[in-house]
Amino acid sequence: MARAAVFDMDGTILDTLDDLQLSLNRTLQEFGREPYSLAEVRAMVGNGVPRLIELAVGETCPDEERARVLARFKEVYGDHCNDHTRPYPGIVAMVARLREQGVRVAVVSNKVDFAVRELADLHFPGVFDAVLGQRDDIPRKPDPTMVFRALETLGVAPEDACYVGDSEVDVLTAANSGLEPLIVTWGFRSRESLIENGATVLVDTPEELEALILA
Template sequence: MYNAAVFDLDGTILDTLDDLQLALNHTLDAHGFPLYTLAQVRAMVGNGLRKLMLDACPAGTPQPEVDSVFDDFCAYYAIHCNDHTHPYPGIPQMIEHLRAAGVKCAAVSNKGDFAVRELMELHFPGAFDFVLGQRDDIPRKPDAAMVYLALDSMGVSRDTACYVGDSEVDILTAKNSQIPCISVTWGFRDPGFLAEKGAALLVDTVPQLEEAICQG
């Protein structure tokens, strides 16, 4: 059994896609920019909100306007980040089981820290030992800094921890952190894509994920 599991947020423990798409399109529409389908947004997320804005704005958009889009998005998303967001079925119960078994749990995300803390408090109050979103003073994933800060804060060594995520960013984050990665297939990337990106272990259901953590 692993002593700790570090979880990604979007697409791993929380289904945030609808709110991300609605907030993105609301902001882009206000700036007169083209809108994106749910499938397009699904493929774009994973590298943080600022990168999402950069990718969403038309090529050649001046940086000051990209910055304005980002600021407007954050203001809107701060109010509407939980309109449709919900945990994936079975995740809250799994976290309870892991904690009861002595497994420490952390959530680290490239989503802004303000949104991460609000969503975690709403959906997982007191359930995680450590929570961290993107901040200017910490490199974002796939840099290992966020994972190392989580493990250090929980007093867990790398050789007794695993990382759980749904994207290629998560696979690379685990590799850079030198800990095993468990890739879930219910998130924002398809199983075939994850396999192409080097996923070592794919799980299709929450019970499979719990088993993988408990038998690690």
């Protein structure tokens, strides 16, 4: 049995896509830019907000304008990050059962830190032993620093933990940190894309995920 499970947030424990798309399009509209479809935003998220904005405004956007768009998006998303966001079915109960079995749990996300903490408090109050989002002093995943800091807080070695995510970023994060990767199929990437990007253990339900963690 794993002593700890480290979870990604967006696409893994929370369905945040609608709020990300709506906040992005509100921001882009203010700057006279065209909106993106839900499918387009789904493909763009996963590498943190700065990268999302880079993709949204394009390579030819001047640095000064990109910085303004980024700053404004953080404000808009801060006000609307929980309008439509919900845990995936079965996730809350599954995490609670893991804790009952003595598994320590953490969240590490490329989402900005204030939003990660707010959403964790709203949907999983008092549940996670460590919660880390993107900050200036922590490199974004797939760099393993965020995972290692979470494990340090938990007091668990990498070889005694597993990593749960939903994207190619998470596949690389698990590999870089030396954690067993458990990649869910209900998130922001297709099964085919996950396999193409190196996922070897695909998980289709929270119940299956729980069984693997406790095995």
